Amino acid sequence: MDIFEALAKRCSVRKYENKPVPREILEKLxxxxxxxxxxRAVEPWEFVVxxxxxxxxxLAKIATTGTFIGGAAACIVVFCQETxxxxxxxxxxxxxxxxxxxxxxxxxxxxxxxxxxxxxxxSRVLGAGPGLKLVSLISLGWPGERVSQNKNRxxxxxxxxxxx
Amino acid sequence: MDIFEALAKRCSVRKYENKPVPREILEKLxxxxxxxxxxRAVEPWEFVVxxxxxxxxxLAKIATTGTFIGGAAACIVVFCQETxxxxxxxxxxxxxxxxxxxxxxxxxxxxxxxxxxxxxxxSRVLGAGPGLKLVSLISLGWPGERVSQNKNRxxxxxxxxxxx
Numbered sequence: 001m002d003i004f005e006a007l008a009k010r011c012s013v014r015k016y017e018n019k020p021v022p023r024e025i026l027e028k029l030x031x032x033x034x035x036x037x038x039x040r041a042v043e044p045w046e047f048v049v050x051x052x053x054x055x056x057x058x059l060a061k062i063a064t065t066g067t068f069i070g071g072a073a074a075c076i077v078v079f080c081q082e083t084x085x086x087x088x089x090x091x092x093x094x095x096x097x098x099x100x101x102x103x104x105x106x107x108x109x110x111x112x113x114x115x116x117x118x119x120x121x122x123s124r125v126l127g128a129g130p131g132l133k134l135v136s137l138i139s140l141g142w143p144g145e146r147v148s149q150n151k152n153r154x155x156x157x158x159x160x161x162x163x164x
Numbered sequence: 165m166d167i168f169e170a171l172a173k174r175c176s177v178r179k180y181e182n183k184p185v186p187r188e189i190l191e192k193l194x195x196x197x198x199x200x201x202x203x204r205a206v207e208p209w210e211f212v213v214x215x216x217x218x219x220x221x222x223l224a225k226i227a228t229t230g231t232f233i234g235g236a237a238a239c240i241v242v243f244c245q246e247t248x249x250x251x252x253x254x255x256x257x258x259x260x261x262x263x264x265x266x267x268x269x270x271x272x273x274x275x276x277x278x279x280x281x282x283x284x285x286x287s288r289v290l291g292a293g294p295g296l297k298l299v300s301l302i303s304l305g306w307p308g309e310r311v312s313q314n315k316n317r318x319x320x321x322x323x324x325x326x327x328x
């Protein structure tokens with residue numbers, strides 16, 4: 001899929017078909033994530049790909065803003081070493097994965113991790129040590145809902161030439 | 165360009181040809197930025213597109229890690245309202261712009277804004293009020309250097325199945 005088509009089509013999908021996402025596709029998504037830029041090229045990220053139904057159900061219970069993870073085919077959890085710019089780096093990697101998912105016709109949704117009271121519990125379930133910060137949980141699956149058009153703020157409102 | 169080609173080709177380019185980037189292309193890049201996801205769909209971003217040579221030179225002097233902005237054809241500066249998740253949202257928008265730039269054959273580089281001592285000075289130059297946080301400065305231009313291959317951490321090192 002063309003990059004501009006993927007940018008336009010990406011949107012949050014929270015309902016999924018009861019159908020697995022092949023392992024090679026999940027690898028392709030993580031491969032997209034690791035190609036993100038990072039400050040001073042430290043690449044502080046670690047990606048945990050969860051497909052186990054029991055773990056997905058557990059994550060859905062813990063991550064109160066991501067209850068739909070329980071119905072997802074998979075969840076890619078992005079952790080980063082706590083560097084000065086880990087949140088920028090981990091967010092760029094998350095966005096790469098979301099765009100790659102859109103490019104493959106998958107539905108996905110970014111569930112916040114950083115600053116969430118459930119971050120520690122998610123880390124514990126997935127075996128992430130205290131040096132790793134939870135950045136995001138990306139729920140994934142074949143779309144099980146009709147996806148609404150993005151209603152973004154229009155270009156003329158957000159673009160400022162030379163000065164604000 | 166295919167999304168996966170753009171993901172693979174994107175890398176930091178800090179030298180540019182002395183050749184302008186057309187206004188329509190700059191608009192296309194900001195359009196990519198505004199299509200990023202944002203927490204609770206608040207879309208906290210504002211994009212300032214700088215092409216004025218004097219301002220680019222000034223930004224290059226102020227932003228000590230982005231001295232190459234002085235030789236760029238343009239710089240897109242990403243600001244966000246200070247919401248709880250502004251850094252995630254602004255970083256996703258920045259990454260969208262970098263991928264769109266790669267897709268159009270442009271060179272670009274993410275210069276950090278948040279947490280930088282020069283953030284306030286950049287805001288002052290561009291007329292951004294105290295409610296806006298500087299997230300990034302994206303220097304842009306037609307590539308003036310041969311771009312090295314990414315030497316990312318290999319997939320097998322960053323991908324963990326089910327647990328870390």
